[in-house]
């Protein structure tokens with residue numbers, strides 16, 4: 030994973046004990062109500078893919094056990110992981126792409142409600158993503174995937190200073206490219222010779238983009254996605270979820286529409302108004318089908334890539350989402366493919382390995398800013414700009430939340446309305462409850478070193494290094510596929 034230059038190991042602060050009088054009076058543990066959103070407290074477990082489903086994307090007993098464990102900590106809300114809206118396999122990622130999934134999802138909702146004794150609202154994050162392939166050997170890439178066009182032939186002939194290249198059959202041009210790819214400084218040379226997309230596909234693996242309008246299915250995204258999200262939304266409501274979070278963040282289809290890199294020419298790209306058009310159309314489809322039902326989205330306050338969306342633009346998106354009637358806005362940061370590290374041959378690029386990934390899930394190997402509030406200024410700006418327009422849509426903060434004073438301070442300063450904690454909740458799903466009941470000294474503190482994230486990257490069942498070896502010999506402990514780690518927090 031990317032780390033800042035000259036990174037220092039940032040200390041994890043010792044937790045203060047908070048008395049129950051303070052927590053009872055706190056904003057954090059007070060209810061919030063806005064339009065269709067109503068939570069008993071402002072604590073939120075954001076979406077986290079734990080790879081507990083199967084290749085069909087079904088709700089398994091492991092999925093149920095995972096969310097039941099979070100529910101026992103009784104947060105205000107839990108958002109079920111990014112769940113696919115299409116019949117497309119993506120490892121063991123959960124799906125809501127047909128009625129086949131309804132029974133499992135309904136059981137999941139019941140299990141969470143029961144485990145939290147009705148204290149916790151359960152939302153589901155709906156995701157669409159485009160195709161990505163594993164990186165292949167250069168020889169295979171040139172033999173199977175390269176498109177030889179005049180521009181490539183021209184650059185190759187210039188590089189080799191040989192005009193006869195124009196006359197060569199395709200197979201011989203491919204052999205020349207393979208030969209170059211075997212030289213010591215191959216990457217540098219090929220970077221000059223291939224188009225930026227060909228170069229990227231060679232070293233990072235083929236990846237579809239929303240800008241690939243020459244592909245019919247990419248061109249048709251604006252006509253297909255509202256219906257696909259709409260049908261998934263109807264299923265979510267039928268299964269009993271308390272609301273929907275549209276996944277408009279990170280590296281996936283809808284974040285790409287909002288992105289400053291969106292160059293579509295069909296009225297859905299380039300200008301801010303065009304970029305937000307499809308995200309709003311999807312939202313309006315859901316609203317017209319679901320009526321008074323909590324619908325919000327997760328989007329990026331900043332993309333953290335060269336030429337990426339910054340807070341002025343994301344504030345505009347927030348205002349438009351709020352004016353359209355969304356019930357909550359969850360603001361994340363980074364997590365893009367654009368700056369992902371090169372995967373090894375045989376692996377896929379992963380969007381959380383570059384700087385933008387670091388900013389999404391910062392670790393203690395940090396710069397002077399540390400890992401605990403990197404998203405705060407952005408979220409506070411978005412909140413302030415909403416307030417200036419008298420838009421009260423609750424804003425959810427996430428990023429490095431690890432202590433009561435920190436979370437409460439954000440609420441008191443009106444920089445956000447709800448506080449999300451992913452990794453600290455993973456390390457100790459009871460942590461909010463422990464604070465609330467004056468037992469902060471018993472909290473298992475997240476170390477923010479991203480062992481969990483590394484497992485996620487390899488689509489391995491996500492666990493926390495602080496608890497995955499505890500009590501492995503006990504009969505009722507659910508174990509990972511390799512039998513070496515416990516699957517739920519003790």
Ligand SMILES: Cc1cc2nc3c(=O)[nH]c(=O)nc-3n(C[C@H](O)[C@H](O)[C@H](O)COP(=O)(O)O)c2cc1C
Pocket residue numbers: 075076077078079110111154276278327361389390391427428429430449450451452453481482485491
């Ligand atoms: C294992 C893991 C899986 C994640 N999966 C998702 C996801 O499905 N959808 C999403 O929006 N964010 C996902 N995230 C990002 C978190 O929701 C959160 O934004 C991020 O971890 C920063 O919050 P934190 O500092 O409290 O961990 C994931 C994070 C982790 C650690």
Ligand code: SF4
Pocket residue numbers: 452453455456474475476477478479480481482492493494495
């Ligand atoms: S594995 Fe590390 S970063 Fe992840 S939740 Fe556990 S302590 Fe935190």
